[in-house]
Amino acid sequence: MNIVWIGFGKMGEPMALRVAAAGHALQVFDVSDERRAAARAQNLEVIGSLEGLVGDADVIVSSLPNDAAALQVLAGEGGALTHARAGALLIETSTISASASASLAKVADARQLGYLRAPISGSVSAAANGTLTTFISGPEAVIERAGPIVSTYASTIRVVGDAEQARVMKLAVNLMVTTLVASLGEAYALCAKGGISPKVALDAISASAIGSPHLKFKADALERRDFTPTFTVAQMRKDLKLISDGARELSVPVLLGAAVEQIMCATEASGFGGEDYIACAKVIAGLSGLTI
Incomplete structure (x- = not known):
């Protein structure tokens, strides 16, 4: 799959590396110069803008620090979801509020995107080893599509509902x-x-x-x-x-x-x-x- 990975931070880095190691074509976006350099040091392709390349992605995975970052980078003006093609999948792994997640869901629905709420639990070493726990919620078809990607970094996957229950x-x-x-x-x-x-x-x-x-x-x-x-x-x-x-x-x-x-x-x-x-x-x- 062609994947755009948004957020190459403390947890995002080891998770993204596991997804790339599984054979997926991965492009990384991060607003930090330091984190972009870290991605390049891992031989990952880094993109400087979400415009254009996101439209070719099968999947967008985000690992962001808070509500404000998730709403801005994903759903704000020029955000990832505004450029995503209909039928693409968003796997959102951040710890954010149910209300912020519901706002993302509205944008995803309007853009005809599949949306998986998938916050993770565990340490950086667990992320590197692929042994994170993730709580996921969303439509059954979306959960099934996301499975091969989520299972690269999480060994324990708990389905808890079809909407914001994972948050x-x-x-x-x-x-x-x-x-x-x-x-x-x-x-x-x-x-x-x-x-x-x-x-x-x-x-x-x-x-x-x-x-x-x-x-x-x-x-x-x-x-x-x-x-x-x-x-x-x-x-x-x-x-x-x-x-x-x-x-x-x-x-x-x-x-x-x-x-x-x-x-x-x-x-x-x-x-x-x-x-x-x-x-x-x-x-x-x-x-x-x-x-x-």
């Missing part, structure tokens, strides 16, 4: 992920003040009934004092806003999510916005009279 599912998972990490920070502080060494405490937490691959990964990073970002505090704050806004629209209380949003706000205000979101443990420790 809600991704936010629900991120709500649980960030709440788990914040509670890990509180448990760590509690153990430290209770006289338990960090390694013993974190190993015990990881081996307990609450243990999960993600918790163990974050506990290991906390034990090593490694706050190298896999997902930054600033990025998590963006997702928490999407969660709170989406929950408000659906009249769902997210009481724990609201508390975690304030913790992440304090973490970013403390100068840790560019660090991994496990850095919230440093702020929680500080409130407890501890230093990490």
Whole structure:
């Protein structure tokens, strides 16, 4: 298939490389000079404009940072969807709101495009290994068409509906992920003040009934004092806003999510916005009279 890949960022790069390695003809578009250079360094063809070449694409795949970027690059004046040919397929993998996604759906329908909502969950290494999880929703025929591409970077594919359900599912998972990490920070502080060494405490937490691959990964990073970002505090704050806004629209209380949003706000205000979101443990420790 001829594919235009829009967004060659932290997650977009390894995903695009897997799609290209599967034998698809891939052209990359990104607004960043640095990211375009990174694509060229991987021997991928880079396009400087969406006009023209998008019209020849069978598939458009987008990996963009937020609602505003997705709406502008895809549906804005001169955006990708305005140049796409009828019958082409859009696979949108970003974490964006259901309302922004619904706006994209209207444009896609008007242009007679297939539209798959396909936000992904997982790390950069999972993207490189093709072991991401993706939640997908859309018409059955669109899901079937997209399968060969999605399966190049995701080993777990969950179909959750025929419209915007995938957007809600991704936010629900991120709500649980960030709440788990914040509670890990509180448990760590509690153990430290209770006289338990960090390694013993974190190993015990990881081996307990609450243990999960993600918790163990974050506990290991906390034990090593490694706050190298896999997902930054600033990025998590963006997702928490999407969660709170989406929950408000659906009249769902997210009481724990609201508390975690304030913790992440304090973490970013403390100068840790560019660090991994496990850095919230440093702020929680500080409130407890501890230093990490």
